[in-house]
Amino acid sequence: MSKPLVEINNLNISFGGKRIVHDLELEVMSGETFALLGANGSGKTSTIRALLGIIRPESKSVMHVNGQTYSPEMSDILGYLPEERGLYTRSKVLDTMSYFGELKGMTRAEAKQLSLEYLKRVGLEDKANVKVKKLSGGQQQKVQLGVAIMNNPKLLILDEPTKGLDPVNRVLLMDIVNELREKGTAIIYITHLMEEVERIADRLIIIRDGRRVAYGSVEDIKREHNAKTIEEVFVDLYKEAAA
Amino acid sequence: MNHKLRSVIRHEYLTIVKQPAFLLTMLALPVIMAAIFGLSFMAERTAQTNIEEAAEQIENVVIVDESGLILPDITEAFELELRPAEDRESTIAEVQEETIEGAIIYPEDLRETRRFEVFIGGGDDMLLSSAMQDIGSNILQTSLATPLGDPELVALIQQGASSSVTAYENGEETAGTAGYVVPGIFLAIFFVILFFSMGYMLLGVAEEKENRSMEMVLSYVRPRTLITGKLLGVSLVALTQLSFFTALGAIGLLLIRRFEDQVAIPIDIEFSALVFDPLTIIIGLLVLIFGFLFFAALMSGVASMAPGVKEANSFSTVFFIVPFIPFWSSGMIMTAPDSALVQFLTYFPVTSPTTLLFRNTLGNIGTMEAFAAIAILIASTVLAFMLAAKLFRLGALEFSDRLKLSSLFK
Numbered sequence A: 001m002s003k004p005l006v007e008i009n010n011l012n013i014s015f016g017g018k019r020i021v022h023d024l025e026l027e028v029m030s031g032e033t034f035a036l037l038g039a040n041g042s043g044k045t046s047t048i049r050a051l052l053g054i055i056r057p058e059s060k061s062v063m064h065v066n067g068q069t070y071s072p073e074m075s076d077i078l079g080y081l082p083e084e085r086g087l088y089t090r091s092k093v094l095d096t097m098s099y100f101g102e103l104k105g106m107t108r109a110e111a112k113q114l115s116l117e118y119l120k121r122v123g124l125e126d127k128a129n130v131k132v133k134k135l136s137g138g139q140q141q142k143v144q145l146g147v148a149i150m151n152n153p154k155l156l157i158l159d160e161p162t163k164g165l166d167p168v169n170r171v172l173l174m175d176i177v178n179e180l181r182e183k184g185t186a187i188i189y190i191t192h193l194m195e196e197v198e199r200i201a202d203r204l205i206i207i208r209d210g211r212r213v214a215y216g217s218v219e220d221i222k223r224e225h226n227a228k229t230i231e232e233v234f235v236d237l238y239k240e241a242a243a
Numbered sequence B: 001m002n003h004k005l006r007s008v009i010r011h012e013y014l015t016i017v018k019q020p021a022f023l024l025t026m027l028a029l030p031v032i033m034a035a036i037f038g039l040s041f042m043a044e045r046t047a048q049t050n051i052e053e054a055a056e057q058i059e060n061v062v063i064v065d066e067s068g069l070i071l072p073d074i075t076e077a078f079e080l081e082l083r084p085a086e087d088r089e090s091t092i093a094e095v096q097e098e099t100i101e102g103a104i105i106y107p108e109d110l111r112e113t114r115r116f117e118v119f120i121g122g123g124d125d126m127l128l129s130s131a132m133q134d135i136g137s138n139i140l141q142t143s144l145a146t147p148l149g150d151p152e153l154v155a156l157i158q159q160g161a162s163s164s165v166t167a168y169e170n171g172e173e174t175a176g177t178a179g180y181v182v183p184g185i186f187l188a189i190f191f192v193i194l195f196f197s198m199g200y201m202l203l204g205v206a207e208e209k210e211n212r213s214m215e216m217v218l219s220y221v222r223p224r225t226l227i228t229g230k231l232l233g234v235s236l237v238a239l240t241q242l243s244f245f246t247a248l249g250a251i252g253l254l255l256i257r258r259f260e261d262q263v264a265i266p267i268d269i270e271f272s273a274l275v276f277d278p279l280t281i282i283i284g285l286l287v288l289i290f291g292f293l294f295f296a297a298l299m300s301g302v303a304s305m306a307p308g309v310k311e312a313n314s315f316s317t318v319f320f321i322v323p324f325i326p327f328w329s330s331g332m333i334m335t336a337p338d339s340a341l342v343q344f345l346t347y348f349p350v351t352s353p354t355t356l357l358f359r360n361t362l363g364n365i366g367t368m369e370a371f372a373a374i375a376i377l378i379a380s381t382v383l384a385f386m387l388a389a390k391l392f393r394l395g396a397l398e399f400s401d402r403l404k405l406s407s408l409f410k
Helices: A044-051 A072-077 A093-103 A108-121 A137-149 A167-182 A194-200 A218-224 A230-242 B003-017 B020-057 B072-077 B085-097 B126-148 B151-159 B178-196 B198-210 B214-220 B223-258 B278-305 B309-328 B330-335 B340-347 B352-362 B367-395 B405-409
Strands: A006-015 A018-028 A033-038 A062-065 A078-081 A155-159 A186-190 A203-208 A211-217 B061-065 B081-083 B102-106 B117-120
Touching: A006 A044, A018 A044, A018 A203, A018 A211, A033 A044, A033 A194, A044 A062, A044 A155, A044 A186, A072 A078, A072 B214, A078 A137, A078 B214, A093 A108, A093 A137, A093 B003, A093 B214, A108 A137, A137 A155, A137 A167, A155 A167, A167 A186, A167 A194, A186 A194, A194 A230, A203 A218, A203 A230, A211 A218, A211 A230, A218 A230, B003 B020, B003 B198, B003 B223, B020 B126, B020 B178, B020 B223, B061 B085, B061 B126, B072 B081, B072 B126, B085 B102, B085 B117, B102 B126, B117 B126, B126 B151, B178 B198, B178 B223, B178 B278, B178 B309, B178 B352, B198 B214, B198 B223, B198 B278, B198 B309, B214 B223, B214 B367, B223 B278, B223 B367, B278 B309, B278 B352, B278 B367, B309 B330, B309 B352, B330 B340, B330 B352, B340 B352, B340 B367, B352 B367
Parallel strands: A033 A186, A033 A203, A078 A155, A155 A186, B061 B081, B061 B102
Antiparallel strands: A006 A018, A006 A062, A203 A211, B102 B117
16 A cells, blocks of 8 residues: 555644644545545644644644655645635736746746646636736636646645635636546645535545544445435534534 | 745845836935925025015115114115114104115114114015015124225125034044045945835735735745845845935936036035045944844834734834934934943944944944944844744734734743
8 A cells, every 4th residue: 555645643733722633643645635624613724734834733743744744845746725825916927826836946937837838728828917916806716726736736735725716617626626636646625515525535534623523535434424425424523512 | 045045035026126116216215305405405595586686675774873883884885874873763663654664773782682673664574574684784794894904804704714623543634524424324324225125024024914825935935934035135125226326326426526616515525535444344334234134024023923014014113213212312422432321222232223333433433342232233133033934934824813922932
């Protein structure tokens, strides 16, 4: 069996003396879409931020990406679309994309070429020299996705990627995600839309109050919880906690 | 240089200099300065000309001399009637009735009070009032000086004399005020940078936070690399502005030299008298560089703590005021450099750059003292930089609230 691309063991995160993630464990394999699910404030975003070194977990936590602790020096393998996302509104689209490409280790020429190819694919080639602030919300979302995937990442983390997208662009995004998965990219997908999970996820984790309450393949989890849908499992698990 | 650092520097630099506001501000400054100087110069000249013209047109004004100091020949030369002391009241009555335009009365106690009186009929007239005061002074000065007989002595009394100062140090003649020019330039540059470039550091960080790009950026770049890139990018912006202003200054000087026989130059510049002392220049350069980096690091820390540009701007006001504090103690800095207050201002990091540059200009700082203060400034810059990087990392996660200082220690 191949080695997982992402390994998280004993992840504990505390803020202001309060622990918000408890002994979390998960693995994500190359070429799979892994859904990270949980209610608001359950610890999903903090887990990703800790994985990427943006926040510091407690000392005994173990997090590996591609066999080592992630650092910005490995950014050539990463694509990250955070929940709180935005672009340099006063810069031109192509300049913004190229800059992020350079931050991922590409040369300026490479970054420009890949940006133009992506813009052409998503129908924004005529916006390359337009300032980001002149784009519509949906167009900005597409550019943000482009920034995340332009380097053909080994690990793609998408935090609520379809938020604010119309159905046409949602389908386009799903196509791009599936294409990357087929190329072997490991995708961590955070969403509140359970039908999306059913459609694209291979495996998933459900986090409640920072603890893992469900983990495995979509079909196994449904079977274990005797449920027809993931939404049913999710609601049952949260109801159980409230009871 | 690291590839990512180079990208951040280029991005920061180009983002700033491509803004129309940057070019406008840079071009507007010399235009505004020229307009202010031009207008005030023209206004002063016009006012003086008007007063002189009004003085020439004064005819129906009477002089009353109670002091006995005014010479009849002088009032005659001005074509004004001179009346004896006993005509005081009747002359004032004529002014009240407006049968004469005005009167200048030199009172009996003029020697003690050194004050003469001007009476004007027909209401307040600033121009006439100024013109009559001018004539009054002129008649008095000329009357007092004329008995000396020598026109040069008369001119000396009327126009006074300028002075030249020669100072010696260890038996050698010092450069005098010319010695202040070169180190003074570092002080001027520091404030130009503080006002024109520092704001870009604040905006660069605050906007990154406001437009929510910080988290994405931090997953690809270390906070320290990002802050360093921003600092160096803004430094290049400052260098661009300085080069522009220097070039403009050089053009201005060339124009002044070209037209010096036609234009009155406010300051007499003698380039051969300027002193280029290597130690003074090294001190000025070090303080300028680390003073700039220190304030820029503080600015980026402040911007990281604020949720947006507006809040960051209001936070930052203090950094535009604090560097001025030493000027409020300039008297002490000049006369008592060893006093406790001046020593504190010299070593305390936020007041240190201005005080060091000021004292370096005055030449009242010792080499050891200067380098000790610079060492503290460098250490403070490193600390401020580390603090800014930490605040930047923590601030990336606080998009709506102000970052609390207490979170630094968690």
